[in-house]
Amino acid sequence: MATPHIEVNDKGLFGKTVLMPGDPLRAKFVAEKYLSDFKLINQVRNMLAYTGYYNGKKITVMGSGMGMPSIGIYSYELFKFYDVENIIRIGSCGAYAPELKLYDVIIADKAYSESTYAEVAFGYPENILSATPDLVRELNASAEKLRIPVTNAIIHSSDVFYRQHGDVFRDVRDKYGCVAVEMESFALFANAKYLGKNAACILTVSDSLVTKEETTAEERQTSFHKMMEIALDAAR
Numbered sequence: 001m002a003t004p005h006i007e008v009n010d011k012g013l014f015g016k017t018v019l020m021p022g023d024p025l026r027a028k029f030v031a032e033k034y035l036s037d038f039k040l041i042n043q044v045r046n047m048l049a050y051t052g053y054y055n056g057k058k059i060t061v062m063g064s065g066m067g068m069p070s071i072g073i074y075s076y077e078l079f080k081f082y083d084v085e086n087i088i089r090i091g092s093c094g095a096y097a098p099e100l101k102l103y104d105v106i107i108a109d110k111a112y113s114e115s116t117y118a119e120v121a122f123g124y125p126e127n128i129l130s131a132t133p134d135l136v137r138e139l140n141a142s143a144e145k146l147r148i149p150v151t152n153a154i155i156h157s158s159d160v161f162y163r164q165h166g167d168v169f170r171d172v173r174d175k176y177g178c179v180a181v182e183m184e185s186f187a188l189f190a191n192a193k194y195l196g197k198n199a200a201c202i203l204t205v206s207d208s209l210v211t212k213e214e215t216t217a218e219e220r221q222t223s224f225h226k227m228m229e230i231a232l233d234a235a236r
């Protein structure tokens with residue numbers, strides 16, 4: 001029962017909840033730092049997946065790759081073929097809102113996108129899709145318990161990182177209220193909606209399109225503890 005992109009033959013090797021950072025090396029970092037008795041279960045295309053235990057809960061952490069086509073493939077296969085119930089994306093984002101600071105944590109309750117992913121895949125005409133409300137509530141409850149301040153907001157899932165006109169973000173921010181940009185959640189939310197599963201997205205601000213501040217690649221890999229602790233605590 002392996003898929004074209006995941007070599008796992010036994011559904012039982014996955015937890016019911018999968019945490020998905022974009023970077024597979026961040027999945028390795030999370031497993032080594034937070035999980036006990038963890039085991040590497042996927043290495044196809046180096047898209048590392050580890051299953052282990054956090055406070056007795058069986059959890060998988062797996063890279064999604066960058067962008068909607070990549071997370072679209074992996075999250076679809078996890079939901080559809082491996083009986084995964086919940087996927088929580090743990091990622092970085094660029095701030096559109098001037099009040100957001102580097103390392104602030106955002107729990108996305110909605111994602112706006114100009115991507116055709118949802119329309120082409122499932123005939124969904126909407127350009128705004130929601131995270132699963134129960135999962136968002138659980139992430140908020142964990143954040144409150146851990147006393148970590150979070151912002152609940154709509155984000156922009158973009159297909160484009162580099163653009164000719166840097167100021168285009170202001171139009172999206174002002175028209176749709178998006179506070180930050182990343183490149184995956186809209187496809188993840190579309191897959192969850194279609195397959196009747198649960199999805200959410202928690203993000204750490206890694207750069208600001210407003211102030212042009214940014215963090216280094218190394219800081220991005222290691223400095224996102226607050227977000228990870230919320231996601232691990234909320235995982236069912």
Ligand code: HPA
Nearest residue numbers: 092093094181182183206
């Ligand atoms: N754009 C898109 N995705 C991102 C960004 C950005 O500026 N920062 C982190 N993820």
